[in-house]
Amino acid sequence: MRSFAPNDSAGGSYRKAARRNDPSKSLYDHANRFFLSVVDRASGRHILPPEKAEEHRDGYVLAQLIAVVAPDEALRLSNELLDEFGSIGRMLGESEAALLRVLGTHGAVACLLKATGKFMLANLHDQLPRKLISGTDRGLIEYLQARMGSRTTEIMRVMFLDSSNRLLSEQEFGAGSPQRIFVQPRSILKRALELDASGIILAHNHPGGNVTPSKSDIDFTRSIKTLCLELEIRLHDHLIITNDRWTSFRKLKII
Structure with missing residues (x-):
């Protein structure tokens, strides 16, 4: 079976704090929106005045949550x-150990952040429609962006559907790096057969x-489609x- 190595050219080098200077992205980050809704409901504590809170939205949202503990x-x-x-x-995609390297002795903060991240994903998962009309369903896109959009290494998730397009299960496949991921198509299809x-x-x-499919992305997709x-x-x-x-291979008429 062939291995999958997508996005050979997209890169993946991480630049510290790059997105903090891009409010058009940070304001629409799913994690930030979720955190903001949580702290606004759960806390009357205001860390920054309103004008500063808007200017430093990411820091405000996170500080509001941390202030709980x-x-x-x-x-x-x-x-x-x-x-x-x-x-x-x-x-949110980092391990608790990575968080503690920054937080030091504030273990309760690390636990709170990890628990809140898990709750956020569970909440988005619960909002997925029981029947997916298409792969570009808005709820599915938002869930996937929150689940894997900010990861620093490439991963693949597969959604398994029944004959009525109801979601049976989902699973992560492959070992990845910032530039590529290696997946055996047979492991995906084996799981599909197990789930019927x-x-x-x-x-x-x-x-x-970069959401442009690479040549290896396209080759893998056509190969697994044949199988x-x-x-x-x-x-x-x-x-x-x-x-x-995000982008869709079906909308691009690749499949």
Whole structure:
């Protein structure tokens, strides 16, 4: 079987705090929007005046949440986390050990951030329609962007559907780096057969932010489509995801 190595040219080098200077992205970061809604409901504590809060939205949102367990250190910890990881979305994708390298003795903050991230993903997952009309369903795109759009290495998620396009299961496949991911098509199709799935939706992220399919992306997709046809499994779509952009192979008429 062939291996999958998408996005050879997209890159994936991480620049500290790059997104903090791009409000058009940060304001629409799913993680930031979720955090903002949580802290606005859960806390009357205002870390910054309104004009400053708007100017420094990422830091404000994160500081409001941290203030629940560490009010005196909220601003400092928020700034240090964003300086290290660049955005709330990327921070959520880090391990607890990575967070503690920044937070030091503030283990309760690390636990709160990881728990909130898990709750955010569970909330988005619960909002997925029971029946997916297409691979570009808005709820699915938002879920995938929150789940994998800010990851610093490439990963693939596969959504397994029944004959009525209801979601049976989802699973992450492959070992990735910032530039590529290696996936065995047979592992995906083996799981589809185990679940008696009638269709699949593929999705992988491009850490570099470029949603243009690479040649290896296209070759892999056409290869797995051929295998799906032999097994009477429909490849509904293949999506490329970033934190704020996406593209569909079906809309591009690649499949």
